[in-house]
Amino acid sequence: MTSRTQPDTHPDNLDDLVLHMADVGVRRGTNDLLKGVSWSVELDERWVVLGSNGAGKTTLLRLAGAELHPSTGTVHVLGERLGRVNVFELRTRIGFATAALAGRVPADEKVADVVVSAGYAVLGRWREEYDRLDTGRAEDLLKTMGIAGLADRSFGTLSEGERKRTLIARALMTDPELLLLDEPAAGLDLGGREDLVARLTDLALDPDAPATVLVTHHVEEIPPGFTHLLLLSSGGVVAQGLIEDVLTGENLSAAFGQPLELERSGDRYFARRRG
Numbered sequence: 001m002t003s004r005t006q007p008d009t010h011p012d013n014l015d016d017l018v019l020h021m022a023d024v025g026v027r028r029g030t031n032d033l034l035k036g037v038s039w040s041v042e043l044d045e046r047w048v049v050l051g052s053n054g055a056g057k058t059t060l061l062r063l064a065g066a067e068l069h070p071s072t073g074t075v076h077v078l079g080e081r082l083g084r085v086n087v088f089e090l091r092t093r094i095g096f097a098t099a100a101l102a103g104r105v106p107a108d109e110k111v112a113d114v115v116v117s118a119g120y121a122v123l124g125r126w127r128e129e130y131d132r133l134d135t136g137r138a139e140d141l142l143k144t145m146g147i148a149g150l151a152d153r154s155f156g157t158l159s160e161g162e163r164k165r166t167l168i169a170r171a172l173m174t175d176p177e178l179l180l181l182d183e184p185a186a187g188l189d190l191g192g193r194e195d196l197v198a199r200l201t202d203l204a205l206d207p208d209a210p211a212t213v214l215v216t217h218h219v220e221e222i223p224p225g226f227t228h229l230l231l232l233s234s235g236g237v238v239a240q241g242l243i244e245d246v247l248t249g250e251n252l253s254a255a256f257g258q259p260l261e262l263e264r265s266g267d268r269y270f271a272r273r274r275g
């Protein structure tokens with residue numbers, strides 16, 4: 001089992017680290033949602049967080065998004081320690097695309113406005129005046145995500161895949177220093193998934209793109225270009241490090257609690273139960 005050297009509690013290279021967690025636990029009642037998690041993400045890294053239902057992936061991402069505080073241990077996000085920083089300011093530097101956010105977008109909101117309103121940290125355009133630079137950037141992002149033609153449609157009329165792409169465009173609108181994507185391919189059909197994987201690969205390979213963390217249940221959804229993998233199980237880290245080192249049948253079997261074999265085809269991965 002491969003594991004990167006665990007970071008210290010007080011890293012001296014904090015400036016190069018987008019995320020740094022040291023021996024982090026999140027406890028609710030008697031449940032440990034996360035325990036003993038130590039993890040760091042550098043500026044140019046693109047991480048996949050993989051694990052079964054209930055493994056703690058969303059909890060980990062919410063810590064990274066400064067939406068949650070740890071019960072134990074320390075979390076630094078963009079050099080700021082949670083608990084000692086104004087999280088409202090910190091969140092403006094983070095792009096976060098989640099299904100929970102999709103549920104809060106008003107159904108009659110125009111797609112272009114869902115994206116552009118991120119600059120004002122609001123959902124639902126009201127009286128803000130957006131300048132030409134903002135609307136131009138929103139148009140470019142919709143184009144990058146392949147949905148420029150939907151700019152005037154209302155969000156409620158979009159398919160699942162179109163909604164996911166709109167929310168990724170919104171997450172990128174503020175030019176964030178950290179991009180967090182929670183199960184971006186969940187609910188997509190095969191074509192939609194493959195299209196999204198290709199777009200996320202383009203993003204991963206763009207040297208100007210922010211450090212990115214993508215949560216998924218499926219190795220098939222790992223976009224080529226992503227560099228690192230953290231495997232979670234029952235709130236703990238099974239393995240972490242470079243994808244080519246960490247993504248093995250042995251580690252997957254440990255993370256998902258059953259004998260799994262992994263196949264690699266080109267730069268994509270496939271997994272199935274052994275035997």
Ligand SMILES: Nc1ncnc2c1ncn2[C@@H]1O[C@H](COP(=O)(O)OP(=O)(O)OP(=O)(O)O)[C@@H](O)[C@H]1O
Pocket residue numbers: 028029031033051052053054055056057058059060217
């Ligand atoms: N407030 C809470 N109180 C108690 N348990 C909680 C609370 N919030 C989450 N949990 C539990 O913590 C565990 C981890 O949840 P989390 O949403 O982080 O998992 P996940 O890996 O994202 O799961 P999924 O893949 O199903 O979305 C789950 O078993 C969940 O039921």
